[in-house]
Amino acid sequence: MPSQAISLLASEKNGKDWMDSVLPVLWEGLCTELGFSAGVVVLKAEGEDSFYESASFGYGEDGFYYSFLNRGSLHWEELMHSPEPVFFTGAEFELFGKKTNAAAIRISSGRGAVGFLLVELEESLTIPAGIFLSLFAEKIGNAWGRTRTGLNVPEASRDENSHSLYRKEIPNLDLAQQEFVKQKILTILGPPGSGKKTLAKWIHQSQFPGAPFLVVESLPEHFGKLEKALSAWGAELEQGSLVLAGIQTLNLGQQQILSDWWSKSGYSGSLFLLGSEETNQEILPEFERFLRKNSLVLPSLRFLSKVKLQSLVQVIFEELSGSQNRSGLQLADQSLQELVSRPYAENFADLRNAILTGILTCRTSRVEPADLEPGKSKMDLEIPDAEDLDLRRGTEALERQKILLAMRIFSGNQIRMAKALGISRGSLQYKMKQLGLM
Structure with a gap:
């Protein structure tokens, strides 16, 4: 096993600090040291049920998306349940390199899988490199597990929801x-x-x-x-x-x-x-x-007292965070004050849309004021009730949710977003302009 590769693992940092500051640099050095042409680390995000690219190497500014590893697919399930590396040949799967094959290794923490690392290489994966990648995946899993202890977990249950609070008024x-x-x-x-x-x-x-x-x-x-x-x-x-x-x-x-x-x-x-x-x-x-x-x-929301409106905003935020699998998310105090001070011409619709916008666009563990306004025009984010027959509005709402999620996963990289969404970059840009996202 290359001694220089081993030295790359030495760091006094751990947990979230290691994941944020050391892992991206370490992954690039590791891929270079072991002669990989490209590679990516994908991990489960804190406090939610979504996966994000945590580190990458060799893809250039445009990046690359492995469509055959869409979550829930047959190959995803195979990888998430395999204790051994899983191999994907360039002749059978769409890879970044023209003459490469890929090897992927599950990253586990505690009782379950929390992500994977994937590398592309022109030759077969050697046994020493495979062992080293497995050890590296184990180290990432341990660091990921240590980030869980610092999460601010919201109340497990509430006696009241947003609708019951409003009904009292x-x-x-x-x-x-x-x-x-x-x-x-x-x-x-x-x-x-x-x-x-x-x-x-x-x-x-x-x-x-x-x-x-x-x-x-x-x-x-x-x-x-x-x-x-x-x-x-x-x-x-x-x-x-x-x-x-x-x-x-x-x-x-x-x-x-x-x-x-x-x-x-x-x-x-x-x-x-x-x-x-x-x-x-x-x-x-x-x-x-x-x-x-x-x-x-x-009554209109503008007639509620500031204290009652603050309580309403907090409850709606927790409800929507849970519905988007981001239950560990926090609402910054400045964001709360911003939401309380806004006028809401459409009342609940506007309020819930503003909060949901922040949740979907936030890329950290806390929604800041900048997350509340990603676009310039108003567009309903919520999927209408089952009784609402407005097909156009329902379609636009769903498209906007998916695009905002892709923006968060790929940090706004439109080529990677388009690949993940299954549309062309031109179609993505058209939809983003139409939905007020650019």
């Missing part, structure tokens, strides 16, 4: 729920993004668990089609709940048909009417009475 909610049980109708008014659909779904599930729940975003303007649609929805739902959004936009004819259908059709289910308090449409007196049978007005 809704005036007369208990009374409206009691009336809903009797009348089976509830009008929920409020500014955009204030959680009208979420509240309707929560009330529905608390009163009719397991019953159908249908959200309709727009009604047919043709009166005959509207009557048929209401009849069809009523027959489909039976004892479920029909949710009609955007009621402030209904014309006089639609208002009349809807109120008549409710009073005369014999529909046995429940009805939620969602909309804004403000409307430019003329309202029929009987339709206004129909809306006021049982109604709630949701």
Whole structure:
């Protein structure tokens, strides 16, 4: 085993300090010493379930992505469960070099695999080099394990979630729920993004668990089609709940048909009417009475006290961090103050988008203010509810999440991002501009 290669392992640093400052330099020297043409170290990130490139050698500025080692693939599973090196021939797999083969070794810590190292070489891997790489993988695994002791683990559980905290600020909610049980109708008014659909779904599930729940975003303007649609929805739902959004936009004819259908059709289910308090449409007196049978007005986030908004931001941050497999992530105090001080025209939608942006773009263990604004234009990050039929918005939201994740994994390298995402660099740049990410 080369003595110079052995000396490269000598360092007084350990744990995260060794991983951040020593490993990248050490890996380059090691690959050079052992005559490898290229190589990469991929490790699991702290406090989450994602993998990142921790060190690389020989790929140039554009880098390279081994698509056959996509997480969850057959070759990934083989590598993650193999105690021995796994070999990939250049004739069978897409490698960086034109005349190279590759050898990959699993990196383990504790009970499971936490990553791998891969090298490309023109000749076969010699036994001494293989032994040395195995020892090096073991050293990386030990250092990775020591980083876990310094993680700030959030509370294991909370009695309240973001929605329950916000519901406490809704005036007369208990009374409206009691009336809903009797009348089976509830009008929920409020500014955009204030959680009208979420509240309707929560009330529905608390009163009719397991019953159908249908959200309709727009009604047919043709009166005959509207009557048929209401009849069809009523027959489909039976004892479920029909949710009609955007009621402030209904014309006089639609208002009349809807109120008549409710009073005369014999529909046995429940009805939620969602909309804004403000409307430019003329309202029929009987339709206004129909809306006021049982109604709630949701408050805007700007009316919450600073203390309550801070608590809400913290809970949403923990919920979204968990959903993105980044439960060890922290929110910097300056980021918290930044989020609390912002105006939110879209209320919950804007707030959750800002927090999720920070989580997806953050490349360290703490979300800083710079992470909260990666792009110049607004775009919903969240995947819409299952009841939301807006396919375009759902597709854009998913694309943006995947691109932001690729940005974090590959530090913004567009060629490597495009390879991982399975699209051309030109398509990636077009999508990034379209989604406000560049």
